[in-house]
Amino acid sequence: ELYRADVADPAAVEAMAAAAEKRFGHIDALVNNAGIAQQKLFTDLTAADWDRMLSVNAGGVFHTCRCVLPGMLRRHSGRIVNISSIWGISGASCEVHYSASKAAVIGFTRALAQEVGPSGVTVNCVAPGVIDTEMNANLSPETLAALCGETPLCRIGSPEEVADAVVFLCGGKARFITGQVLKVDGGFLGG
Template sequence: MEKTAIVTGASRGIGAAAALALAAQGCRVAVCCRTRRDSAESVAARIRAAGGTAAVFCADVSDEAAVRTMFAQVEQTLGPADILVNNAGVAQQKLFTDITAAEWDAMFGVCVKGAFHCCQAALPHMIRQKWGRIINISSMWGQVGASCEVHYSAAKAALIGFTKALAKEEGPSGITVNCVAPGVVETDMMAVFSPEDKAALAEETPLCRLGAPEDVAAAVAFLASDAGAFFTGQVLAPNGGFVV
């Protein structure tokens, strides 16, 4: 049976790769973004060109009303969400003492509150049908912390705790809730790093390379598939051995 997958932050990077991977598994894909509609439309066009079904939806996931509206639009267009990938996020490097309260709130608003809103919108249907897949995109920094990224690390750590608790609560309803915690992945978020910095990070990684969005998307696709049916409350870490 064809399933509907919602992927937030899907206009580029890991989200785009996850949308393409889920479409390759036969899912109808809601390619969701906040502002980069043109990029999201390009992802949807690639899915349709390969014979799949996709549509673009825009919402600020930190806004509960916007999320509710988006989920209603997805249901009308593609059907209710069977699979939810909470990938929307922001990144910022800053000394802890320079982080403002507004920046802290914005980080948690997208990374944590966004996942909260999307899960609350998706779960009623999943519970009714006794089947669902929720996959939250965290980070290795949510596991071990990163200097000059305290708010980012804290938000991504919160997602891991969120995942483990929700997995216990929703397991009896046939819903799995898992987390993917990528390592250093070559996306637009890496644009602030110089080639020398990227080379140093690759050298620090036991597999001697940076990750690709497709490396993370493979973990998402596995957790969404029948092969991942007995995984819940887990953190899969495609990080090349950077964190072990």
């Protein structure tokens, strides 16, 4: 079943989480993968651009965790995986607000992992590199070729490769991993 919400809207997120919990009884894993992107020079950014980017990319993580985490804490069990970006680690030209929002997700992940770890809940982050998604569909063939050239594996990643990392972090084999940022970037950022 599919439940949708504007993650920037706390009431919509609460309704979505309540519907999922009603249907399934409880939520074992939360993957925060909603996000938006925009390329703009910093000097052209508006306050509305900044606010929307942060409210979706960082605020959405806050709202969903706030709704789902209490049940995980009661059960002393749960997995949270937040999707950031390599640009949240390194920053990207013409994407200051995007990079800042994704860096916020990394800081949120590390701090929440420390807070809820004693209750048996793990919180990790996946930072994808350049992935073949709708978000990158607007990149020119020349830009994609250049990005492939900068990637040691010499290609763009697939959504399935990111999903594999998320599934691992949600599973039992990752039960002693928390507060980590796993780069799925083909080596783009290096060590």
